[in-house]
Every structure is written in C-alpha cells, then in structure tokens.
Amino acid sequence: MESQRSLLVIGLALVSFLLWQQWNIYTAPKPVAPVTQQSQSAGGSSADLQLTTADAEQPATAVAAAARTIRISTDVLQLSIDSRGGDIVDLQLPEFELNKGAGDAYPLMRRLPGFEYVAQSGLIGRDGPDDSRNPRPVYSSAQNSYTLAEGATELVVPLLFNHNGLQIEKRFTFTAGQYDVRVEYFIQNQSGEVKTVQPYQHLVQTIDNGESSSMMMPIYRGAAFGTTSERYNKYDFDDMQKKNLLEATNGGWVAMLEHYFVSAWVPDQQADNQLYSMVRSGQGVIGSKGPTVNIEPGAETTLSSTFYAGPKNQDNLAKLANGLDLTVDYGFLWFISQPLFWLLTTIQGFVVNWGLAIICITLIVKGAMYPLTKVQYESMAKMRNLKPKIEELQARYKDDRQKMGPAMMELYRKEKVNPMGGCLPMIIQMPIFLALYWVFVESVELRHAPFMLWIDDLSALDPYYVLPVLFGASMFLMQKLTPMQVTDPMQQKIMMWMPVAFSVFFLWFPSGLVLYWFVSNLISLAQMLYIYRGMEKKGLHTKKA
CATH class of the missing domain: 2.70.98.90 (Beta-galactosidase; Chain A, domain 5)
Known part of the structure; x- marks a missing residue:
C-alpha cells in the first residue's frame, strides 16, 4: 500500500531531520541578539x-x-x-x-x-x-x-x-x-x-x-x-x-x-x-x-x-x-530516556566499553520491540497479498471516489486486514528510539569515550567515515528486503537515493550515534529475514513486485 510506504518514509525522514537539527544546535554558533544595557532591576x-x-x-x-x-x-x-x-x-x-x-x-x-x-x-x-x-x-x-x-x-x-x-x-x-x-x-x-x-x-x-x-x-x-x-x-x-x-x-x-x-x-x-x-x-x-x-x-x-x-x-x-x-536535557521524552540511561550505564559496568554498551542496549531495545516489528511486517505482507484486489477496485471505481472508499474498507474488513497495522507499531517504537538518541547525545559519559580500532571518541564523528558508509549499505539492503509499495518512477528514484542521502547526513553525526543506527539496521535485517521466512511458510507473499 503506497500510503503505508509513504508513512514509513515520512517517519524515517522526520526522525533524521530531528537528529540533524539537534546536532546543528550543538555544532553551530548560537545566534545572539544585539545586547542592550538594561537598567531595570530584577523585580525592583x-x-x-x-x-x-x-x-x-x-x-x-x-x-x-x-x-x-x-x-x-x-x-x-x-x-x-x-x-x-x-x-x-x-x-x-x-x-x-x-x-x-x-x-x-x-x-x-x-x-x-x-x-x-x-x-x-x-x-x-x-x-x-x-x-x-x-x-x-x-x-x-x-x-x-x-x-x-x-x-x-x-x-x-x-x-x-x-x-x-x-x-x-x-x-x-x-x-x-x-x-x-x-x-x-x-x-x-x-x-x-x-x-x-x-x-x-x-x-x-x-x-x-x-x-x-x-x-x-x-x-x-x-x-x-x-x-x-x-x-x-x-x-x-x-x-x-x-x-x-x-x-x-x-x-x-x-x-x-x-x-x-x-x-x-x-x-x-x-x-x-x-x-x-x-x-x-x-x-x-x-x-x-x-x-x-x-x-x-x-x-x-x-x-x-x-x-x-x-x-x-x-x-x-x-x-x-x-x-x-x-x-x-532529554527533552519531553525524559521519562523514557532516564531508564534507558540507567540500563546503558548498568551494561557498561559489565562490558567496560561504551561502544559495546551501545551495541548491547540496541540489541535489548530491538529485541523488546520485536513483537511490534513482527506485526508491522506481517501487516505489510498481508497488504501486498491484497494488492491485486486493491488494483481491481481502483480500476473499477477510478471515476467514482465516493464509492471507492467504502469498497476498500469492506475489502479490508472481509480479509481481516488493518491498513494501518504496518504504521502503528512504527509510531509506538519511535518515541523509544528518539529517547535513546537523546541519551547518546546528552550523556557526558560518552564524551571522549573510545570504542575500538579507529573509533577513539564516541562523541566525535568517524574520522574515516566508515560507519556512515556501513550505515548506508545496511539501509540499502533493508530497502531491497522491504516489499516495495511505491509504483511512481520518481518516488522509486527518491527511495533509491535515500541511503546515499542519509549516509551524507551521518558524516557529521557522533560516531556513537552512527554505531547505534548501524547496529539497529543490522538487527532489523536479521529480524526481517526471520519474519519473512515465517510468513512464506504461511503462504504470505513477501517478495518485491
């Protein structure tokens, strides 16, 4: 369903924009209004x-x-x-x-x-x-x-x-x-x-x-x-x-x-x-x-x-x-970020490496979100199986939009498919991933913290841009595995270039954040393969059209 794919793209774009915007706050000079001397006193x-x-x-x-x-x-x-x-x-x-x-x-x-x-x-x-x-x-x-x-x-x-x-x-x-x-x-x-x-x-x-x-x-x-x-x-x-x-x-x-x-x-x-x-x-x-x-x-x-x-x-x-x-300052999601920070520091106490702690907490969070991820991809697969019937309705009522809506809803009811089933899990997960992002941005414990090999500061950008490139590659693989709902050639080209665009954005991100998103993508790839294999056994179509 094109609307589902569009919502997923918009959600990812929104998250990335928020990350980019916040990172600019910390790396660009803050505008200061002209100073005028005030003679008034604080409350007189x-x-x-x-x-x-x-x-x-x-x-x-x-x-x-x-x-x-x-x-x-x-x-x-x-x-x-x-x-x-x-x-x-x-x-x-x-x-x-x-x-x-x-x-x-x-x-x-x-x-x-x-x-x-x-x-x-x-x-x-x-x-x-x-x-x-x-x-x-x-x-x-x-x-x-x-x-x-x-x-x-x-x-x-x-x-x-x-x-x-x-x-x-x-x-x-x-x-x-x-x-x-x-x-x-x-x-x-x-x-x-x-x-x-x-x-x-x-x-x-x-x-x-x-x-x-x-x-x-x-x-x-x-x-x-x-x-x-x-x-x-x-x-x-x-x-x-x-x-x-x-x-x-x-x-x-x-x-x-x-x-x-x-x-x-x-x-x-x-x-x-x-x-x-x-x-x-x-x-x-x-x-x-x-x-x-x-x-x-x-x-x-x-x-x-x-x-x-x-x-x-x-x-x-x-x-x-x-x-x-x-x-x-974890922002309005502080009530989620604080427990996640406690979990991150607890893990670090065992692994004694903040990079490994980031990997571990990403595994835990993605694992906890697996039931929602499964619902999301299964719903998308069900929508893919309905695609021929949806196209038939669109052709039948192409000149009568008022009848098309009720007909589509009747089809969803009959097939027991929720058209928003693929989007709602993503909306539920987004605050958790954003809260975890704030933890990585605000925690002084990550400042100058080394990981391994060439990453000697998780709060600084990757000096050789290896992690951003790996992130882009993992995003490209996720695109290949995700059922394509977009049929418009222009939208398909935009989707094709998205991994490149996000890799460029991530060049200026702290390496700890890029590590988190890269590991998250790898876990998502593994989960997708596992979920798709189970859906194929149930007869649900998961391949791209």
Whole structure:
C-alpha cells in the first residue's frame, strides 16, 4: 500500500531531520541578539547587587590595590578565587580534556579580555559589605594557594574580612572527588547594634564574546533554574534580554549550561529564596537571594550555599537539588530516556566499553520491540497479498471516489486486514528510539569515550567515515528486503537515493550515534529475514513486485 510506504518514509525522514537539527544546535554558533544595557532591576530589588568585571575600573584605593588571586587545586578542580568579593573567576576540570589526547584541562569558567564567565556571591542588605553603596570587600587569606593533600578528604579555604562591626569569614570547603563546593559565611556581630544582611549568589557570563565555530571553546551557552513548582526551566540570554526573571521559591537553584557541563548555585534548600536574572553591560546574570537575616549584638550566624561546577552527572546533581539532574536535557521524552540511561550505564559496568554498551542496549531495545516489528511486517505482507484486489477496485471505481472508499474498507474488513497495522507499531517504537538518541547525545559519559580500532571518541564523528558508509549499505539492503509499495518512477528514484542521502547526513553525526543506527539496521535485517521466512511458510507473499 503506497500510503503505508509513504508513512514509513515520512517517519524515517522526520526522525533524521530531528537528529540533524539537534546536532546543528550543538555544532553551530548560537545566534545572539544585539545586547542592550538594561537598567531595570530584577523585580525592583537587584540594584543593590554588584558585578565586578575584568574590564571594570576599580577605585584607586589601598583596599583595591590589595586584591589578589588565590589558586586552589583538588583532584577534580583547579580554580582561582579573586580576593575582591571572594568570586570564582577561573575554573578548570583536569579530569576532562578540552581536546582529546592534548592533555589540556577543560576550561569551564574563565575571565579573559572581552569575555567573562564567573561565579559571584556575597552579602547585601543594609549592613552587607557587597551592597552597591560599598566597594566590593577584599578578603584576606593566609595563603596564595591551597592544594588538597594526597589522601586527604577535605580542603578548607577561609577568607576573612571586617566590615562595620561585622567579622566575616567566607569559607570554601572542597571534598576529594567531588565537584560541589560548600560556600559558607560565618558572621559575628561585634557591634552594639542589630546588623542586617542578605546572602546572594549568581553566575555571570558575557552574552556575545565573538567566538567562532572552531570548537576550541564551548559554543552553546544558556541559563536554567528550578523551583518547587517547576523543577527545570531553560532561561536563555534572549529571555534575559526580554524580561528579568523573578521567582520566589522554597529552595530552588540556578545554573549556566553547556553541552556536557554545568555550573550551578544551590542556595539553602530550607529557606525561601528569590531567583532573579538581569543583563548589565553585555553580561547575562542568573542568581538567587536568600531571606534577610538580623544579627543581634554579640550574636553570630552561619549562612551557607553550594556551588557546583563540573560534568552533568545525574546522580550527583539529583542529590544537590530537586530537578538539577534535569540539566541533562532529554527533552519531553525524559521519562523514557532516564531508564534507558540507567540500563546503558548498568551494561557498561559489565562490558567496560561504551561502544559495546551501545551495541548491547540496541540489541535489548530491538529485541523488546520485536513483537511490534513482527506485526508491522506481517501487516505489510498481508497488504501486498491484497494488492491485486486493491488494483481491481481502483480500476473499477477510478471515476467514482465516493464509492471507492467504502469498497476498500469492506475489502479490508472481509480479509481481516488493518491498513494501518504496518504504521502503528512504527509510531509506538519511535518515541523509544528518539529517547535513546537523546541519551547518546546528552550523556557526558560518552564524551571522549573510545570504542575500538579507529573509533577513539564516541562523541566525535568517524574520522574515516566508515560507519556512515556501513550505515548506508545496511539501509540499502533493508530497502531491497522491504516489499516495495511505491509504483511512481520518481518516488522509486527518491527511495533509491535515500541511503546515499542519509549516509551524507551521518558524516557529521557522533560516531556513537552512527554505531547505534548501524547496529539497529543490522538487527532489523536479521529480524526481517526471520519474519519473512515465517510468513512464506504461511503462504504470505513477501517478495518485491
């Protein structure tokens, strides 16, 4: 039946278009609208926040001159903290290379001429040292560098500052093997009056840095946040320029996203926080503010939050905040992708090779879908056997379309054939295969993961294009085995060239994805041969006309 064949072609084309479109999102520069400086505040309350930039002119005072950079190294993090404000202004991930085999640590955050991506935090409010009425505080530190000792489980970096009767210690606590950092303020009120402060933390990133598509630096950039009512929301720079975010929530989180990596602030999850965004001087900001805190004379208090900078590891992110793990963005099919990701990682734990894990999960998924595949091909075979009768009806009622429809339906009823039987199984299977695709695209575990022979990075394209060619060959064989319903010569030519077209598309796909589709085609070929053999025993015609 031509309509069935057309639906199959459309379905495959739709899937491929979605794959192609999504891959372009990650490999092409993201368009950025012209930046206009916004003076409005986030909900009218961000005017008290400061942004300290690399190019900003600092006051020529002894305090400003005393600012310095403090270097910190752990087994998984290398970062720099500016003593002015205690901001994280540079952060690298030594466990992840920017370029495979080059030995260069992945630069997640950095402060460069014309570009900035930093994490800031501080105390605002009437008596806060980071209030816009004051210059940013310059903290003192006992050392210029700190290193997590071998065998140690924790590294504490204390920064000290006195401000109008408040003795403040800003403490960073690092844990071995962990990408989350505990950031705490220990505040003592040594004055004779009540002091009022309000904690904030935000991420600042230059919107348009003029980067090209060389892939030397991350291209995709955007923000996200989570609240108690909506666990995950993207809020990109275009959104920021149109409207400042203002959300009140208990707990919550804010983040800046890249393909495989994320930086995030997780404020006190028991407090009522205000999430905000703003755009100032070409920089996009997303952050959170905690409730105002009153400190009685002689009293002390502790304010804490968590900063995360590292790979999108779902288990670790889920422990930090509700919905933070959804930054591994599987789209609207996340509820299918997450179990598939669990299955993929479980398999990898046994086979210890992500390429073999992809092959195994493809076998499992295709095996589980076999009953639907069988229904699909058997239905198509039944339709093929009806072809002479269908052609007879078409010739009889060629001038009377109104009678042809009921006659065709009567034929289907009499022969007990469902004309949509070959399409419905495909429609049911499509979400599963799309969900599995998202798993391969979004999982940082596949980044720079080797397979075998010439495939040393499953997240990169095949350097010799062997897999795309093999995929095209397997698709061509599937065409040869599939009963041809198309009779129009032009459509037949289009079908003939489809394997070539898809092979060309797949030249730019990650080799892990191409491996998945190639193995899937091989399994489909085996299933088709087995199903057709069984149908021929039942007297059903399976050969092409």
